[in-house]
Amino acid sequence: MWHTVLFFVVLSSHSVLGQVSYSIPEEMAKGSTVGNIAQDLGLDLKRLKSGKARIFSGDSTEYIELNKEKGMLLIKEKIDREALCAKTTPCALHLQMILENPMEMYTVTVEITDVNDNAPFFQTDEISFEISESAVTGSRFMLDGAVDADVGTNGLQSYSLKPTDHFVLEFQNHANGVKSVEMVLQKPLDRENKERFTLMLTAIDGGEPVLSGTVQIHITVLDANDNAPVFTQKVYKAVIIENSPKGSKLTTVSASDADEGANGKVTYYISKVDDDIKDFFTINKENGEISLIGQIDYEKTSHYQLDIKARDQGGLSDSCKVIIDVLDINDNKPTITIMSMSSSISEKSPSGTVVAMLKVNDPDSSANGRVQCSISEHIPFVITSPSNNFFSLRTEQELDRERESEYNITVLCSDEGVPSLSSSASLRLLISDVNDNAPVFERRSYEAFVLENNTPGLSVFTVKASDADSNQNARVSYILDDSAVNGVPVSSYVSVSADNGVISAVRSFDYEQLKDFHFRVKAQDGGSPPLSSNVTVRIKIQDQNDNAPQVLYPVQTGGSVVAEIVPRSADVGYLVTKVVAVDVDSGQNAWLSYKLQKATDRALFEVGPQNGEIRTVRQVTDKDAVKQKLTVVVEDNGQPSRSAVVNINVAVADSFPEVVSEFSDFTLSKEYNDNLTFYLVLALAAVSFLFITTVVVIISVKIYRWRQSRIFYQSSLPVIPYYPPGYADTGVTGTLPHMYNYDVCMTTNSRKSDCKYSTLGGQSVLVVDQSFSETLQRAMKEKNLVDDPDSPDLVRAWPHNFADLRNVSTRWT
Structure with a gap:
């Protein structure tokens, strides 16, 4: 069964070389179908007709024809594989199918597979040997092999010899695939017992059905001949140039025989004579000289192999091979x-x-x-x-x-x-005329760069198109195509000069708002009708360092003091807090570094230059002040660089009362809130307005506050207002807060008061509202609830029922 193999190789946008392969057996009848080439190549039958499809074989022999009506390849002449390719495998016909309008070429390969239509045959009707009765067991006699025109399994496979009383067959496989056969003596001969006998040699191929050929071997037993001829070499090699003249000597083979007289005389002959050998080479029977007798053409055969046999008068023989390589000369024009x-x-x-x-x-x-x-x-x-x-x-x-x-x-x-x-x-x-030359841009697309904060009207880039026509048809005008950038017409961003293609910026660009945008420019000639082409232009905005870093944490508050709590038991490397900052610029303009500018005790804290983490440098001691103020500078890597400053309050303490006492005075003494006066004046004006408009409301409020203060002094649950700062989680980018609660429990003895809180990375934040501190002190002085009137400590001014204070909630961010 034959089959089809199809694949394509793309050559260009206008010529496609497709290749389709078929495999068919030889000896198919004329008119048999090779394959449906139209279907295999995906071609329409109309295309075969309109393209004037035809088969091109390249030589005068045409075995295959095309039926354009059905798109089929048919057998035109019966194919004999042996006549076409001899022993060459694989055997194939290489054809081309040509189409026009547009011009296309498809390569068609038709492989001709072998069928077992040739039986092995011997070139001689009989083989004769004269063998001395003294021939020793194991003596070898080269037999002329059979020839089978088929190849592969259909070719010659084996031999058989009958009867096998005195001789057996031995085979030798050579590198070129040739199988030689020798007859080996396994039982001594006795001329007196039997002077002549005949053997039958059969050659068998591997086809189905099996074909065979036979030849008779006539053995004549002679008187004793002690020694057989022996070649000096088993393989001889020779080289000859094609077109060498007749009579040229190739090589000389030589065999010697130790016998004397007629039994020692050796004659040479070519044992296997094929048609492609007997017309070109001959051997001198007396001296073994091989000569050229025909015209050698490399293009027909580049390699020959001769089987030479040497035989003495007693019937003993030896064999050798002569391999002849033909050298090519440049004797053919393209x-x-x-x-x-x-x-x-x-x-x-x-x-x-x-x-x-x-x-x-x-x-x-x-x-x-x-x-x-x-x-x-x-x-x-x-x-x-x-x-x-x-x-x-x-x-x-x-x-x-x-x-x-x-x-x-x-x-x-x-x-x-x-x-x-x-x-x-x-x-x-001939070139037929078409009048259609459109403008052509120098590039397929353009890309330009402009620094942000540019001056409006700045020339950004120039596009250029040329027209192969002349005069008015070659006059090119440039037009900005209508499009939008972020919902705004592109004409509000750039403009293009109609005469020279210069693109200018209409506005000043801001990299933080717009990083890049693209638009199309049309080049139109002055012909009638006009022809045009478009090109895409991409404008990329380059960043400037025009934005300073912004500190996200810690948040600087005006009405309260944010303090990070560090226990006195903190080890070296204790994470106090982390400065979180961002820069809306890009690239190196947004690379931030952190530096500790000021500190109450520089030997106690350090800041990570890359991550902004504030950690302790040494072990915290009892001698360290409770109140610590740090100033951190955040600086970007721009040219010139920009920076931001953040102040951080740190409380070094183990107990809540100590922190409250220290930071109450600290809060009252600090005056770095620039808007404090403004807020006080605003509050005074509001109170005055309320007092003038409604005295009744003021009196009611006073009474209400007096009652509340009475409840406050009698209650164990003082409410401490708290306004938490924003805090970004260390090691995490973002501003999403996390909620934490801690409880403060105190007794009438402030030394036994305790603060239990939840931490984030070992950090604590305490917030003491300034207004609460002032109100608390004023109330205690008025009610004479101070245990020790000489003590300035805020905690000592706490009421005696302070032990009942519970559930004071704060929020961590």
Whole structure:
């Protein structure tokens, strides 16, 4: 059963070389179907007709024909594989199918598989041996092998010998695939017992059904001949140049025989004489000299093998092989065949359009058979080789009939032999006119860069288009296509000069708002009707360091003091807090570094230059002040650089009362809130307004506050207002807060008061509201609830029922 293999190789946008392969057995009847080439190549039957599809074989023998009506490949002539390829495998026909309008070429390979239609046969009707009765066991006698024109399993496979009373067969497989057979004596001969006998040698192939051929071997037993001839070499090699004259000597084989007289005289002959050997070589029977008697052509056969036999008068023999290699000479010119050609082509045809297809054949080998083709210079055509032996002549660039209306193209094909041989072919091509030259931009797309904060009206970039036409048809105008950038017309961003294509910025750009945008520019000529082309222009905004870093944490509050609590038991490397900052610039302008500018005790704290983490440098001691103030500078890497400053209050303490006492005075003494006066005046004005408008409300409020203060002094649940700062989690980018609660439990003895709180990375934040501190002190003084009137400590001014204070909630961020 035959089969089809199909694949494609893309050569260009206008010429596709498709290849389809079929496999069929030999001896198919005329008219048999090879394959449906239209279906296998995906071609419509109308395309076969309109393209004038035809099969090109390259030689005079046409075995395959095309039926365009059905798209089928048919057997035109019965194919004999042995006559076509002899022993060559695989055996294949290489054809081309040509289509026109547009021009396309498809390669068709038809492999001819072997059928077992040839039986093995011997070239002689009988084989005769004269063997001395003294021949020792193991003596070998070379037999002329059979010939089978089939190949593979259908070829010669084995031999059999009958009867086998005195002789057995032995086989030797050689590197070239040839199998030789020898007859080996296994039982001594006795002339007195039997002087003559006949053996039957059968050659068998491997086909189905099995075919065979036979030959008779006549054995004549002679009186004793003690020694058989022996060749000096088992394999001889010779080299001959093709076209050598007749009579040229190739080599000489030599065998010796230790016997004397007639039994020692050796004669030589070629034991296996094929048709391709007997017409070219001969051997001198007396001296073993091998000579040339025919015309050797490398292109037909490049390798020969001779089986030489040496026999003495007593019937003993020996064999050897002579391998002859033929050397190629450059004796064949390349042959140029024009497979298809267009007589005219439009000037509008794109680059790469196929004009003609050529097949160039050189039967020589190696460099002698390698062909290169070229054409005249300074013409807009190029010749390429899509596959071996095939060449395509195609346009290399756009054609212009106004410059050249006709081309006479000479194709020169030369081989690489020494000396080189060449052939040429002339082609005449007319250019048909089309008046359609549109402007062409120098690039397919443009990209420009502009620094942010630019001056409006700045020239950003220039686009350039050219038109191959002349006069008015070559006058190019530039137009900005209508489009939008972030919902705003692109004309509010850039403008383009109609005369010279200069693109200018209409506004000043801000990198933080717009990083890049693109638009299209149309180039239109002055022809009628006008022709145009478009190009995309991308504008990229480059960043400047125009934004200072912004500190996200800690948040600087005006009405309360944010303090990070560090226990006195903190070890070295204790994480106090982390400064979190961002910079809306990009690149190195947004690379931030952190530096500790000021500190109450520089030996106690340090800040990570890359991550902003504030950690202790040494062990905290009892001698360290409770109140610590740090100033951290956040600086970007721009040129020039910008920075931001953040102040951080740190409380070094183990108990809540100590922190409250210290930071109450600290809060009252600090005056770095620039808007404090403004808020006080505003509060006074509001109170005055309320007092004037409604005295009743003021009196009610006073009474209400007096009652509340009474409840406050009698209650154990003082409410401490708290306004938490924003805090970004260490090691995490973002501002999403986490909620934490802690409880404060105190007794009437402040030394036994305790503060239990939840921590984040070992950090604590305490917030003491300034207004609460002032109100608390004023209330205690008025009610004379102070245990020790001489003590300035805020905690000592706490009421006696302070032990009942519970559930004071704060929030961590």
